[in-house]
Amino acid sequence: MSSYTADKKVFMKTFGCQMNVYDSERMGEALAADGYVETSEVEEADLVILNTCHIREKAAEKVYSDLGRIRDVRDARRRAGKDTLVTVAGCVAQAEGAEISRRAPVVDLVVGPQSYHRLPDLLKKRSATGERIVETAFPEEEKFAHLAPARQVRSATAFLTIQEGCDKFCTFCVVPYTRGMEYSRSVADLEKEARALVGKGVRELTLLGQNVNAYHGALRDGSEATLSGLISHLARIDGLERIRYTTSHPRNMSDDLIAAHAEEPKLMPYLHLPVQSGSDRILAAMNRKHTAEEYLRVVERIRAVRPDIALSTDMIVGFPGETEADFEATMDLVKAVGFAQSFSFKYSPRPGTPAANMDDQVPEAVKSERLARLQYLLTDQQERFNALTVGRTVPVLFERRARNNRYLVGRSPYLQLVQVEGDSALLGRTLPVDIQGHGPGSLSGVIAGH
Numbered sequence: 001m002s003s004y005t006a007d008k009k010v011f012m013k014t015f016g017c018q019m020n021v022y023d024s025e026r027m028g029e030a031l032a033a034d035g036y037v038e039t040s041e042v043e044e045a046d047l048v049i050l051n052t053c054h055i056r057e058k059a060a061e062k063v064y065s066d067l068g069r070i071r072d073v074r075d076a077r078r079r080a081g082k083d084t085l086v087t088v089a090g091c092v093a094q095a096e097g098a099e100i101s102r103r104a105p106v107v108d109l110v111v112g113p114q115s116y117h118r119l120p121d122l123l124k125k126r127s128a129t130g131e132r133i134v135e136t137a138f139p140e141e142e143k144f145a146h147l148a149p150a151r152q153v154r155s156a157t158a159f160l161t162i163q164e165g166c167d168k169f170c171t172f173c174v175v176p177y178t179r180g181m182e183y184s185r186s187v188a189d190l191e192k193e194a195r196a197l198v199g200k201g202v203r204e205l206t207l208l209g210q211n212v213n214a215y216h217g218a219l220r221d222g223s224e225a226t227l228s229g230l231i232s233h234l235a236r237i238d239g240l241e242r243i244r245y246t247t248s249h250p251r252n253m254s255d256d257l258i259a260a261h262a263e264e265p266k267l268m269p270y271l272h273l274p275v276q277s278g279s280d281r282i283l284a285a286m287n288r289k290h291t292a293e294e295y296l297r298v299v300e301r302i303r304a305v306r307p308d309i310a311l312s313t314d315m316i317v318g319f320p321g322e323t324e325a326d327f328e329a330t331m332d333l334v335k336a337v338g339f340a341q342s343f344s345f346k347y348s349p350r351p352g353t354p355a356a357n358m359d360d361q362v363p364e365a366v367k368s369e370r371l372a373r374l375q376y377l378l379t380d381q382q383e384r385f386n387a388l389t390v391g392r393t394v395p396v397l398f399e400r401r402a403r404n405n406r407y408l409v410g411r412s413p414y415l416q417l418v419q420v421e422g423d424s425a426l427l428g429r430t431l432p433v434d435i436q437g438h439g440p441g442s443l444s445g446v447i448a449g450h
């Protein structure tokens with residue numbers, strides 16, 4: 001490491017999905033290999049990276065308000081004789097490209113999700129030439145092969161991106177445009193990364209992909225593995241205790257994946273399966289390629305093999321043309337399933353997606369009112385699910401201390417947050433916890449036998 005770069009500091013802020021969290025970690029590792037250390041204080045950063053999300057208008061606009069504040073920090077540092085490089089990465093970078101530095105001239109570098117391995121080189125180029133750089137190509141060479149091999153481990157749980165991109169083109173969604181075509185990493189590559197993580201203390205892996213259950217990665221013999229094949233491969237790694245995956249599409253819940261929930265003890269009883277709407281008319285307009293009934297059949301199949309599974313979903317209210325009857329169909333579907341967790345949103349028109357140009361956009365006030373009704377129901381379901389755990393003893397993998405430092409925080413197999421009083425020496429261990437209480441978002445209890 002040269003003394004020139006040894007004391008450079010990078011501040012990173014991550015928006016959006018878990019894939020961005022994974023990408024930020026990988027960027028941090030690539031930069032660490034180049035002499036950067038991370039800081040949580042933006043004022044002391046030589047390099048600021050915003051890893052952005054374009055999924056809804058609010059998420060994208062937040063980036064510009066942050067850039068305003070960062071400009072003030074940069075100006076103050078400049079007065080003190082210090083340089084600051086400002087980078088916008090992620091899905092806003094991919095979607096808006098050069099438009100970002102036009103709107104926010106403080107931005108030095110715009111880099112899309114497929115080019116992170118080039119980040120150290122691009123930063124050097126920027127420093128050497130003083131020119132603004134926009135790098136949003138989908139290069140042929142593959143980013144995973146070029147990212148720094150040394151993974152840093154912060155907790156007993158880690159994300160592992162196994163697949164990127166999406167070819168499904170739901171009419172509301174920007175992901176196929178910001179992340180490109182579907183691509184699955186090879187089993188050998190993933191096994192290597194998983195083993196390295198487990199070797200450094202990771203006990204739970206969450207396999208990530210925008211369409212994770214469409215995974216079809218190459219095996220050494222040239223054939224392809226499905227997601228269940230990859231899971232059984234990774235389950236053989238000693239020391240790895242838990243496997244999860246997200247996000248799945250209802251159309252790709254194959255029999256072998258459902259069977260894995262019955263057969264693979266390391267696969268946790270939790271499934272995030274976005275449905276978006278309960279109205280067939282709206283599902284068709286969304287190009288989801290499944291009906292409400294087909295979704296309910298998938299739920300039935302998975303509950304037949306794993307009755308205790310915690311189901312989670314994403315919902316959109318106020319998609320163009322959604323009537324009160326369509327919305328009632330959504331409420332009916334939610335009542336029929338009973339979700340343990342959920343994420344629900346008002347439809348947000350995204351530039352370049354087909355739904356943004358559809359007639360019958362739903363007024364904001366109607367969207368807000370429907371979202372409130374839906375969230376009331378979903379929150380109630382979540383509370384009921386959590387209440388059912390009270391009185392049971394469940395294994396909890398402890399991940400971190402709570403911010404107030406008093407509690408240890410971990411997850412149940414059903415992904416519920418569990419807080420107990422305990423010693424930090426228990427971090428990274430899975431212990432039985434007697435669950436005694438529940439709040440809206442978490443459970444509390446005591447370690448069994450203590």
Ligand code: SAH
Pocket residue numbers: 055056172173174175209210211247248249274276314315316345346347348349350
């Ligand atoms: N790949 C996943 C998730 C994609 S984005 C999937 O296929 O389900 C995460 C969630 O954001 C989506 O499930 C959807 O509920 C929501 N979302 C996507 N585009 C949106 C939009 N234009 N307006 C509101 N919510 C949106």
Ligand code: SF4
Pocket residue numbers: 166167168169170173174175176210211249
């Ligand atoms: Fe977006 Fe649909 Fe692809 Fe999910 S399946 S990422 S919602 S286009």
Ligand code: F3S
Pocket residue numbers: 015016017018019020052053054055090091174175178179
């Ligand atoms: Fe957002 Fe991109 Fe993820 S748009 S949800 S950060 S794939």
